[in-house]
Amino acid sequence: MTADRRTDGRAHRPSSHRRRPRLRGTRVLLTLLLSVFLLVGVCAASGIAWDPFAAGADATPAAAPGTAAPRPTGPAAAPAATPSARQGQDRGGDAAPPAPRGQADTGGARPAGALPFDLPDPAVLRSGDAGRKLVFAHYFTPYPLSLDNASADADYYTRNYLDPGGESGKHQRYGGLLRDRPLPVPPKDGDWEDANLRQEVRTARGAGIDGFSLDLLSLSGKNWERAGRLMSAAHSVDPAFKIMLMPDMTALDTDDPAVLAGAVATLAASPAAHRLGDGRLVLSPFKAEQKDPAWWTRVIDTLRTRHGIRTAFVPLFLDLDAHSEAFAPISYGFSEWGSRSYAGQDGATADVRRAHAVGRIWMQPVSVQDARPNQGIYDEAGNTATLRSTWTHAIDDGADWVQLTTWNDYSEGSQFAPSLHNGYAYLDLTSYYLTRFKTGRWPDVVRDTLYLTGRTQFADAGPTGAQSLVMSLRKGSAAARDTVEVLSFLTRPGTVRTAVGRTTGEYGAPAGVHSELLPLQPGTSSARLVRDGKATAEVELPYPVDRKVPVQDLQYYAATSGRAG
Numbered sequence: 195m196t197a198d199r200r201t202d203g204r205a206h207r208p209s210s211h212r213r214r215p216r217l218r219g220t221r222v223l224l225t226l227l228l229s230v231f232l233l234v235g236v237c238a239a240s241g242i243a244w245d246p247f248a249a250g251a252d253a254t255p256a257a258a259p260g261t262a263a264p265r266p267t268g269p270a271a272a273p274a275a276t277p278s279a280r281q282g283q284d285r286g287g288d289a290a291p292p293a294p295r296g297q298a299d300t301g302g303a304r305p306a307g308a309l310p311f312d313l314p315d316p317a318v319l320r321s322g323d324a325g326r327k328l329v330f331a332h333y334f335t336p337y338p339l340s341l342d343n344a345s346a347d348a349d350y351y352t353r354n355y356l357d358p359g360g361e362s363g364k365h366q367r368y369g370g371l372l373r374d375r376p377l378p379v380p381p382k383d384g385d386w387e388d389a390n391l392r393q394e395v396r397t398a399r400g401a402g403i404d405g406f407s408l409d410l411l412s413l414s415g416k417n418w419e420r421a422g423r424l425m426s427a428a429h430s431v432d433p434a435f436k437i438m439l440m441p442d443m444t445a446l447d448t449d450d451p452a453v454l455a456g457a458v459a460t461l462a463a464s465p466a467a468h469r470l471g472d473g474r475l476v477l478s479p480f481k482a483e484q485k486d487p488a489w490w491t492r493v494i495d496t497l498r499t500r501h502g503i504r505t506a507f508v509p510l511f512l513d514l515d516a517h518s519e520a521f522a523p524i525s526y527g528f529s530e531w532g533s534r535s536y537a538g539q540d541g542a543t544a545d546v547r548r549a550h551a552v553g554r555i556w557m558q559p560v561s562v563q564d565a566r567p568n569q570g571i572y573d574e575a576g577n578t579a580t581l582r583s584t585w586t587h588a589i590d591d592g593a594d595w596v597q598l599t600t601w602n603d604y605s606e607g608s609q610f611a612p613s614l615h616n617g618y619a620y621l622d623l624t625s626y627y628l629t630r631f632k633t634g635r636w637p638d639v640v641r642d643t644l645y646l647t648g649r650t651q652f653a654d655a656g657p658t659g660a661q662s663l664v665m666s667l668r669k670g671s672a673a674a675r676d677t678v679e680v681l682s683f684l685t686r687p688g689t690v691r692t693a694v695g696r697t698t699g700e701y702g703a704p705a706g707v708h709s710e711l712l713p714l715q716p717g718t719s720s721a722r723l724v725r726d727g728k729a730t731a732e733v734e735l736p737y738p739v740d741r742k743v744p745v746q747d748l749q750y751y752a753a754t755s756g757r758a759g
Contacts, residue, residue, distance in 0.1 A: 308618070308756040310643035310683035313625055314633065319402050320434060324632040327594065330438055330557075331398055331601035331610060333406035333424065335417040338602075339376045339390040346378030355604075358659065358745060368567040369661035369745030372604045377612040387420070391427035395435055397612065398601070401621050402628045405436035405468060407597055409480060411445045413457045425464035436468035437461075438476050440510070443484035451492035452500070458493075459501035470526075474506040478529065478557070482509030483517040487524055494524065508557060510597075514545060522552050529597060532559030534608065536579035537672035542587040550592070558593035560584040560627075561600075562620050565607035565665060565748045572607075572665040572748045574672040577647040577679035578709070581620065585627035596631060598624065607749045615737070619645055619752035623681075639683045639706060642731040644690070644721050644755040648678035648714060651743045659744040676714035678735075680721045683707055688725040695719070695739065716740060723755075731755040 318324060341350040351372070354360030358370040365371055382389050398406065408424060411417045428435045439461055441454060448454055458477060461467060468476045475497070482490065490507065497503040506526035511517050514530045521528075528549045533539060542558065549556035561584050563575035573580070588596050602611045612618045623645060629637045653674035657664065667674060678694050682703045691700040695715030703710065703723070712719075716739050722732040733755035 305757065307641055308754075309622055309625060310639050310641050310756065311626060311629070311637035312640060313402060313637075314629060316399065316402070316432075316434070319629070319632050320404070323634065327596075327632045328404045329402070329596045329598065329628050329631065330405050330407040331403050331598040332440070332603070333394075333408050333437075333601050334603040335409065335411060335420045335424070337376065337604050338387070338420065339379045339394060340381075340386065343381045343386040345381060349378075351375040358661065365568065366660050368570065368663040369657060369659065369747075371568055373565070373567065373607060373745075373747045373749050374604055374609065374613045374615045376602065376604075377614055377617065388423055388427055391420075391424050392431050394602075394611070395424075395428050395431040397621075399432050399435050401625045402632070403598070405438060406601060407438040407440045407478060408461075410439065410441045410457070410461075413446065413448065413453070418457075421461065422464075425461055425466045429464060429466040433465065435466070437464070437466045438468040438478055441477075441479045443479050443481045451489055452496050455493050455496035455501065459497060459503055462497075462501075462503055470506050472504075474504045474526075476506045476508055476526070478508040478510055480510050480531075481512050482521065483511055483513060487521050490521075491524055508555070510557070514548075518548060522554065525554055527555030527557060527594065529557035529595075530559060531599060532561060532584070533670060534561045534564035534573040534575065534580060534599075535668075535671040536576045536583040537574070538670050539583050539587055542584075543591045546591040546593055555594040556592075557595040557597050558584070558588040558591070559599045560588055560596050560624070561598070561608060562610060563607060563750055564668075566605065567661075567663070567665060567746065568605065570663045570665050571668045572671075573668050574653075574674050575750055576672055576675065577677060577711070577750055578620075578623065578645065578681055578752075579672075581623060582627075582709075585624070585631070589627065589631050593631075596628075615749070616752040617754065618757055619647075619754045622754055622756060626683075639685055641683075641756070642685055642688070642723050642725075643683045644723060644731050644733045645681040645683075645752065646678065646719060646721055646733045646735045646754075647681070647750045647752045648694075648719055648735055648739070649676070649750055650737045650739055650747055652676050652714060652739075652741060653748065655741060655743050655746065657744060657746045658742055661745050664746050665748055678712045678714055678719045680710045680712070681707070682710070682723070684723065686725075688723045688730070690721055690723055692721045693719065700724075714739060 344350070346352060355372040356370060356375060358366045360370065379390060379393070406424065406428070408421055410421060425437050428437050439458055441458070446454065462475050470476065490509070494505045494507060497505050507524055508527040508529060509521050509525055510529040510531065512531055514528065518528055528545075530545065546556045546558070560581070562581050563573065565572035575581075587593070598610045600606065600608045600610070602609050604613070609616075610621050610624060612621060626637060653676055680690055680692060682690060684703055684705050686705045688703055689700055690703045690710065692698065692712060694712050695717030697713075697715050699712070701710060718734065718736055718738050720732070720734040722729045724730075733753050735751060735753045737751050
């Protein structure tokens, strides 16, 4: 899609997404018991010193290879309910979702050979120039690994968030809140919430991520409690894993700068709170323009005078063009939420240059995709095209920090975290680009690895169940497409043999990174690399594609040959 032109002649990108901080939802009951296999592995706290950003440290990158919903009514707000009376009953034509697959997430060390390259040790990624290029993942408190410590075949996610009839059918109009969920974890003894949060920290740390940007949705209640727990969990797992505070100004219900300053100071007391080398606390509010610079100046002054906290202010805008100039005098850096389609990245280069021109750092949004059933909108991600494009801009344009949007907002379908339908695929891919972003060189491909992505339905499929609100493309998105992508990381050229439904084929793939698109067909998809008559890597996307679907699901599912399951 050709970008709109501004009157000043510069390419105009779609404005950042108007995202909702509040939740809804449900989907079809998972009818098969999830298999739980525990991985052995422990990630101990590293104690590595945090090396913060030093102004003016820019890399000179090489070219990249390839190119408002309501608040939760479930456990995010209140104790979990007993199993739904609707469990096992007829759902008026809404069929069960694809059968679950893969291993449970334990947050342990990655299996040997999971990645196509050797991920540097945390000490390497956190020291020197690499340590100045920071990568945060946006953490959304309503969706932890588990909401009730129940078995995944009947927990709150399954009963109420994945089932269109869950929560007494209140979300049936849009087919339920979620189309995916965190990769299931087994019930735990003791303080299971703390154990699960520590596990998420280990998983993120194991991917090379420096910390979480913590979306502060409220100043009391379950989400606030979980925010405090996350701060403690992060420090207990790894004192070098940092939490950047991100008050969500679309959700917080206070207009008093002193109230927000007090809440920020409470969390800032944790040693996990992200600070610069000079001790300044980094404060990065979501939709900062909800309040004017004078209001934020009062917050910053109150933190300093009443709580003894000096602040480095990094506002995240939904409309950067309209507000960056006014905020510049009080800001250490800028960021925005960004577009979730590969066709919406034209303005990214100008954003970085604008920030650097006024001596501010730039935090680049990097995303996988976006599909929001309860808002009736989605972006065309183009399989992994959006992921690769946003990372490429962060690298080539000289961004200082990156924010992965998001770690776990399943109501937007934007998760990088290991999930039921994607496994570790998107997180593993991000580790590759993260390594280049931090170290300044592309890692060597040392293991043949295939990534397979595709939807379980055609973009124009109409739901046959009770769903009445369907998603349509957001303005500025690329056009919808029906494709399966094989993204190959090869040590040397080879032949990739594919099966998409009943259609088979093969092509020659070069060494390095290569994307091959195939037409989506009914049935399942698979790919295998054949070299010297032997298959050296194989991957299957077992979720079948059908032309008739009970609910609309426009997320791209993903699988990798690097992991079993």
